[in-house]
Amino acid sequence: MKPFQFTYLLVFSFFMAFGQSYEEKIDSLIKDAIVQQAFPGATILVKKNGRDLFHKTYGYFTYDSLLPVSKNTLYDLASVTKIAAGLPVVMKLVQDGKLTLDDPFSNYWHPWKRKKDKKAITLREILAHQAGLEPYIVFLSKVRKKNGNLKKRLVKNQPSKRFAKQAYKNRYIKTGFYKKMYRTINRLPISKEKTYRYSGLFFLLLPELVQQLTGIDFETYLNQEIYEPLEITNLVFNPSLKQSNLSIIPTEIDSIFRNDVTVGWVHDENAALLGGVSGNAGLFGTAEDLAKLMEFYRNLGKYKGRQIIDKKIVRSFIKIQYPENHNRRGLGFDKPLIGNDTLSILEAYPSPHVSKESFGHAGFTGTFVWADPKEQLVYIFLSNRVYPSRAHRKIYDLKIREKVQDVFYNLPKIQKQ
Numbered sequence: 001m002k003p004f005q006f007t008y009l010l011v012f013s014f015f016m017a018f019g020q021s022y023e024e025k026i027d028s029l030i031k032d033a034i035v036q037q038a039f040p041g042a043t044i045l046v047k048k049n050g051r052d053l054f055h056k057t058y059g060y061f062t063y064d065s066l067l068p069v070s071k072n073t074l075y076d077l078a079s080v081t082k083i084a085a086g087l088p089v090v091m092k093l094v095q096d097g098k099l100t101l102d103d104p105f106s107n108y109w110h111p112w113k114r115k116k117d118k119k120a121i122t123l124r125e126i127l128a129h130q131a132g133l134e135p136y137i138v139f140l141s142k143v144r145k146k147n148g149n150l151k152k153r154l155v156k157n158q159p160s161k162r163f164a165k166q167a168y169k170n171r172y173i174k175t176g177f178y179k180k181m182y183r184t185i186n187r188l189p190i191s192k193e194k195t196y197r198y199s200g201l202f203f204l205l206l207p208e209l210v211q212q213l214t215g216i217d218f219e220t221y222l223n224q225e226i227y228e229p230l231e232i233t234n235l236v237f238n239p240s241l242k243q244s245n246l247s248i249i250p251t252e253i254d255s256i257f258r259n260d261v262t263v264g265w266v267h268d269e270n271a272a273l274l275g276g277v278s279g280n281a282g283l284f285g286t287a288e289d290l291a292k293l294m295e296f297y298r299n300l301g302k303y304k305g306r307q308i309i310d311k312k313i314v315r316s317f318i319k320i321q322y323p324e325n326h327n328r329r330g331l332g333f334d335k336p337l338i339g340n341d342t343l344s345i346l347e348a349y350p351s352p353h354v355s356k357e358s359f360g361h362a363g364f365t366g367t368f369v370w371a372d373p374k375e376q377l378v379y380i381f382l383s384n385r386v387y388p389s390r391a392h393r394k395i396y397d398l399k400i401r402e403k404v405q406d407v408f409y410n411l412p413k414i415q416k417q
Contacts, residue, residue: 023054025407029400030058038394039366039383041069041249045287046408047378050295053408055287061249062387073247074239074284075382076267078363079200084235084293086203086279087332088226089210089218090127091301091309091317098213099123101316101331108209111182117190125194126202127331128321132191133199139181140257140269143173150257165275166241168258168265173273181273182208196327204270206279219277229308230292235285238276240264248284251365253388267365267386281363287380290369294360294378298371318359318373333359350402353409364390368401379405 030042041059045052061067077084093099099108101124106112113119125131143154156163156172163172185201207218214221219237227235239246240263248264257269266272268281276282296302297318301309317331328335336358337349345352350360350370360370366385371378381404385395395401 022407022411023056026054026056026404027058029403029407033394033398033400034059036394036398037063037392038398038400039385039392040387041073042366042381042383043069043071043073043075043287044382044404045291045378045380047291047295048408049376061384069249070247071288072234072286073249074234074236074264074286075249075367075384076251076281076363076365077283077285077290077367077382078268078281078365080290080361080363080367080369081271081281081283082200082203082279083332083361083369084285084290085222085237085283086206087127087317088293088309089206089222089279090123090332091313092225093210093213095310095313101127108213109205111186115186117192118186121190124321124331126199127317128327128329129196129198130194130322130325130327130329131199132194132197133201134188135197135199137181137184137188137201137270139184139273142180142184143177143273144257148256165273166238167272167275168260168262169240171258171272173275178208178274181270195325196322196329200280203279204274207274207277218279226308229306230296230303232289232292234289235283235293237282237284238265239284241276249384250387251384252386252390287382290380290382291378294369294371294380297359298373298376298378300373318357320356330359332361334361335359345403345406346399348402351406351409353406362401366395370405375409377408379408381405 034040040063041061043057044054046054057069057071059069090099094101102122104120105123105126106119121131143151145151154174154177157170159172162175164175165173167173182205185205191197210218210221236242239248251262251267254260254262266276266282271278271280271282297314300311301307301314318333319330320328320335321330323338326338328338336354336356340348341352343352355372355374357374358370358372362368366383368381381401385392
């Protein structure tokens with residue numbers, strides 16, 4: 001155990017042992033994390049039985065302490081996009097019979113029919129990260145030269161018909177580059193071992209798949225079928241292209257691709273090369289609208305009395321799929337570590353007190369969402385931990401998100417509500 005982890009555990013244990021209010025406990029944890037530069041700003045929202053229990057902002061947009069975080073501040077959600085945008089669309093397609101979980105995915109993604117190692121893989125295996133797909137591909141290497149300069153045949157500073165996908169305010173990607181990305185994914189070999197291996201590649205394919213199956217572009221379909229029924233207005237792709245008055249927290253001072261402070265443009269380079277719209281990353285949002293979505297999941301697909309997604313489908317997605325392979329995952333959703341309730345706060349993921357029925361997802365940029373149907377809790381933690389650099393990893397070392405979540409499982413006042 002690292003020295004600062006030991007010290008933090010002592011402080012955390014002191015908080016839990018003595019009569020400090022839960023607001024003060026959370027304030028102390030977050031303010032200390034900001035001092036240690038785990039992140040410059042954060043928003044936390046917790047719901048119990050559908051009601052706001054805690055909703056507070058901390059810190060500033062950056063460490064210069066000029067712009068304070070507010071409740072309407074949008075964050076780059078990174079991989080939370082998978083369950084906040086990609087997954088509800090997949091659920092709707094399954095409900096409508098346009099996708100099935102246990103037929104070969106190659107029935108829908110036809111290039112895989114010609115790949116011996118991929119043609120029999122099911123959507124269930126893919127969503128549970130049990131298919132043997134590569135975790136990630138750095139497609140940025142395809143558009144950069146060895147000296148770091150961008151390839152002019154693939155990236156331009158001005159838009160045109162051949163360069164229509166915008167990755168940043170002065171970065172336009174060759175319109176057909178996404179096809180190269182798909183071909184690369186299609187050709188990648190699959191691991192022969194059917195074990196848990198996290199991969200986001202399917203979610204890069206999802207927008208094209210939705211277009212093929214529905215005739216509607218991914219973003220429009222998501223808004224029409226999911227966000228509008230849920231009255232969600234602040235989960236958006238490419239917010240910088242939509243409104244100029246939005247409060248968007250900076251993500252990173254990027255010296256790799258944008259050479260600028262990234263604000264309102266997706267941090268994930270693969271999503272950026274797709275024009276900022278992907279099932280893998282790219283979504284920006286507020287804690288309030290994320291809580292609406294997680295409440296919808298917690299209520300098994302129901303919102304204000306309307307069953308938007310069949311409860312049997314939601315139940316199947318939030319259930320652990322391959323426990324016999326020591327794979328904790330649901331379908332797209334993350335789950336607690338197997339045996340999580342036997343672990344300490346420094347070993348557990350997330351809090352050791354969450355129920356086995358709970359589920360959620362984390363994002364690379366410092367975001368985290370979790371729902372617990374048994375305890376009727378929804379927990380939203382948003383931060384920009386990659387500011388000023390993605391090398392900042394104190395949020396992991398200090399276990400901030402887990403410790404804050406744990407506070408809400410250790411208070412009799414909350415447990416009895």
